[in-house]
Amino acid sequence: MTREQFLKDLQAALADMQQEEREGVLSYYAEMIDDRMEAGMTEEAAVKAMEPVQEIASRVLEEAGVPVSNKQKAADDKRQEIRRPAGNIRQLNVQAENKRVTVGAGDGDEIVMRYMIGSNDIFQLHEDDGVLTLEHRMRPVSSFINEKNGEGFSLESILSGVGKFISGLGERIVSDGGVFGYEAPENEIEITLPKTMLAQLAVSTSNGRIAVSDVTFAQPLRLSTSNAYIKLDDVNCAQAVTCATSNSRIVLDDVNAHSARLTTSNGRVALSDLYIREELECINSNGSITVKDSTAEGRMRLTSSNGRIELDGVSAADYTLKTSNGAVGGTLKGSAAEYTVSSSTSNASNLLGNREGGDKRLSVRTSNAPITLKFEE
Amino acid sequence: MDAQMKRGLIEACILKLLLRGDSYGYQLVREAEEVLSISESTLYPVLRRLETAGALKVYSMEHNGRLRKYYAITDAGRKRIDEFLVEWQDVMKVYDFIRRDEQ
Numbered sequence: 001m002t003r004e005q006f007l008k009d010l011q012a013a014l015a016d017m018q019q020e021e022r023e024g025v026l027s028y029y030a031e032m033i034d035d036r037m038e039a040g041m042t043e044e045a046a047v048k049a050m051e052p053v054q055e056i057a058s059r060v061l062e063e064a065g066v067p068v069s070n071k072q073k074a075a076d077d078k079r080q081e082i083r084r085p086a087g088n089i090r091q092l093n094v095q096a097e098n099k100r101v102t103v104g105a106g107d108g109d110e111i112v113m114r115y116m117i118g119s120n121d122i123f124q125l126h127e128d129d130g131v132l133t134l135e136h137r138m139r140p141v142s143s144f145i146n147e148k149n150g151e152g153f154s155l156e157s158i159l160s161g162v163g164k165f166i167s168g169l170g171e172r173i174v175s176d177g178g179v180f181g182y183e184a185p186e187n188e189i190e191i192t193l194p195k196t197m198l199a200q201l202a203v204s205t206s207n208g209r210i211a212v213s214d215v216t217f218a219q220p221l222r223l224s225t226s227n228a229y230i231k232l233d234d235v236n237c238a239q240a241v242t243c244a245t246s247n248s249r250i251v252l253d254d255v256n257a258h259s260a261r262l263t264t265s266n267g268r269v270a271l272s273d274l275y276i277r278e279e280l281e282c283i284n285s286n287g288s289i290t291v292k293d294s295t296a297e298g299r300m301r302l303t304s305s306n307g308r309i310e311l312d313g314v315s316a317a318d319y320t321l322k323t324s325n326g327a328v329g330g331t332l333k334g335s336a337a338e339y340t341v342s343s344s345t346s347n348a349s350n351l352l353g354n355r356e357g358g359d360k361r362l363s364v365r366t367s368n369a370p371i372t373l374k375f376e377e
Numbered sequence: 378m379d380a381q382m383k384r385g386l387i388e389a390c391i392l393k394l395l396l397r398g399d400s401y402g403y404q405l406v407r408e409a410e411e412v413l414s415i416s417e418s419t420l421y422p423v424l425r426r427l428e429t430a431g432a433l434k435v436y437s438m439e440h441n442g443r444l445r446k447y448y449a450i451t452d453a454g455r456k457r458i459d460e461f462l463v464e465w466q467d468v469m470k471v472y473d474f475i476r477r478d479e480q
Contacts (some may be wrong), residue, residue: 025421028402032417035403038441056418063422273412 003033006047013057017064025060078186082113082134084265086193090130091219097138098191100208100228103201105215106192111199130199134189168197209248213299219258229267249287259298270309276300279314288326295333309366311373319362321373328364329372336375344369386417388432389461395433395450396458402446419449424448432457 001009007026029050036046050056053126086109094101099115104351106112113134117123126133187208193201193215200219203210210230212221216236223230224244229251232241233256237257243250249267251261256275262282267282274294281301282289288307291314300316309324315333327348339358344351348370352362364371387409394400394408402420409415415423427433432454437444 024425028446031443032402032406034443035401035445041401048401051416051418059418060421062424166452 001044001047003030003037003043003047006033006050006053009053010056013053014060017061021064029056045365078117080113080115080117080123082111084111084127084132085109086111086197086199088130089132089199091132092191092202093131093133094189094191094201094203094205095133096136096203096205096208098207099136099187099205100205101189101191101205101210101225102211103191103193103203103212103215105195105213107195109194110192112192112194114190115188118186134218136189183320210243210245230264245345250282251282289323308369313376317360319364321364322366323369324367325369326366327369327372328366329370331374331376332362332374333377334360335377339375343373345369384423385412386428387419389458391420391423391427391448392432392450392458392461394453395448399447399449401448405448427454430449430457433470 007262009029010029011022011026014025017025019040032050033046036049037043041049042357049324083330089111092111094113111132115136119243120139122137122139122299124135126135138336147281162337169289177287189205196216196218198218199353200221202222203216204222204224205228206226207228209230210223210225211231212223212235213232213233213234216238218238220239220242221235221237222242224242226245227247229248230243230245231240231250232243232252232255233240234254235256237255239258240254241257241260243252243261244263245267245268246264248264250262250264250269251260252271252274254273255271259276259278260274260276260280260282262269262271262280263284264287264330265285267284267287269282269287269289270292271280271290272292272293274280274291274296276294276296276298278296278298279301280294280296280299283303285304286306287303287304288310289304290310291302291312293313295314296316298316299318299320300314301320302322303320304323304326306325307323309321309328311321313328313331313333321328329347336355337358339355339362341352341355341362341364343352343354343362343364345365346367348366348368352364352371352373364373380446387432390409390412391405394405400408402424405418406415406417424433425434428435428448430453431451434449434451436447436449438447439445
């Protein structure tokens with residue numbers, strides 16, 4: 001290591017210190033290296049004669065009374081921050097297991113990813129030809145035990161490994177329900193993007209929710225998880241938005257996109273203030289779909305089973321609303337005369353009926369539940 | 378060695394070295410090796426503490442086109458050496474006592 005690099009690293013390691021103090025330390029070590037070189041050592045050897053930067057830093061910080069608890073230090077070691085100029089990236093992929101992913105906008109023109117490396121986490125970063133991929137997976141329990149065996153067998157170490165795994169499972173279940181309100185930050189990947197993101201973003205995780213807010217995407221946005229919700233708030237996308245989860249809800253508010261395809265099961269879908277230039281497609285089995293104050297210029301295809309479909313102040317040129325054992329109700333914008341209407345249910349009332357002659361199309365199918373959809377000018 | 382005890386010993390050693398004349402960091406590290414080995418990172422906080430306590434003074438002087446920091450002992454520093462010697466008479470009594478018991 002060169003003298004310059006050593007001093008630079010030391011300066012960075014002492015960032016928490018007051019400037020005057022820090023400069024005192026730096027000039028002290030610079031002088032030590034200079035004196036050694038003057039005594040005939042090479043630069044390399046003189047730097048090597050110093051202790052490692054991190055050791056010097058922790059000792060100096062401790063002496064200076066800058067509070068650095070071991071716990072904090074350990075957390076700092078595990079905290080990762082990846083920064084890239086957004087202009088260098090054309091595609092960002094985040095592939096994780098059991099992590100929540102939060103995407104938001106920053107003031108700069110940078111892509112920033114922050115996360116903590118827990119004892120069961122394996123992170124890998126790939127960068128190739130403008131494609132940046134952050135890959136995360138969980139260390140399998142079996143390999144954790146094997147590693148511990150390598151260091152010497154201990155029942156406690158295995159139990160603590162298994163315990164961590166089980167408590168991880170607990171958090172997964174909690175993270176979706178949100179009832180307990182406890183979500184450890186170490187289970188989160190935080191992504192900050194420029195307000196206008198020119199690169200494509202694809203996030204896939206599992207057992208952790210995905211939240212995206214305040215970003216305009218020029219390229220398609222693809223989000224997928226499982227057993228946890230997906231939430232979009234104040235998002236624009238010039239192309240298609242795709243959200244897929246299971247056993248949880250999808251919530252979109254104030255979203256403007258070319259098209260949107262939303263898929264879940266056993267959760268509700270709640271959409272409000274949407275503007276979709278072409279097609280909105282939503283599939284939710286065993287869960288309700290509610291759409292409020294939203295427009296799809298082209299088709300709106302909402303499909304559920306065993307869930308109700310509720311529309312309020314919605315407009316589209318071509319509706320296909322399909323469920324079973326669930327009611328279809330609410331208000332559509334425009335006049336019935338514009339639409340060719342085809343509707344049917346069984347074992348329940350249908351207030352919508354059928355009519356021919358409109359340029360636009362409305363098709364509603366359910367069973368064992370009423371259709372109470374109305375037009376409101 | 379107990380950290381607190383070692384700290385006291387190093388402080389006294391450095392002051393003793395400065396009794397011989399003003400010195401600078403690298404020279405102090407080398408000369409201290411006569412009696413105990415200390416690293417740069419050990420010396421730095423010792424110098425800072427002694428300076429804060431007024432036991433030594435720091436001044437910069439040009440050397441080969443750069444500034445080097447020199448350390449000079451003060452009266453307070455000299456007094457501190459005397460105190461150290463007095464305190465350690467007690468320690469030596471204990472030391473002798475322990476040695477006697479062993480033999």
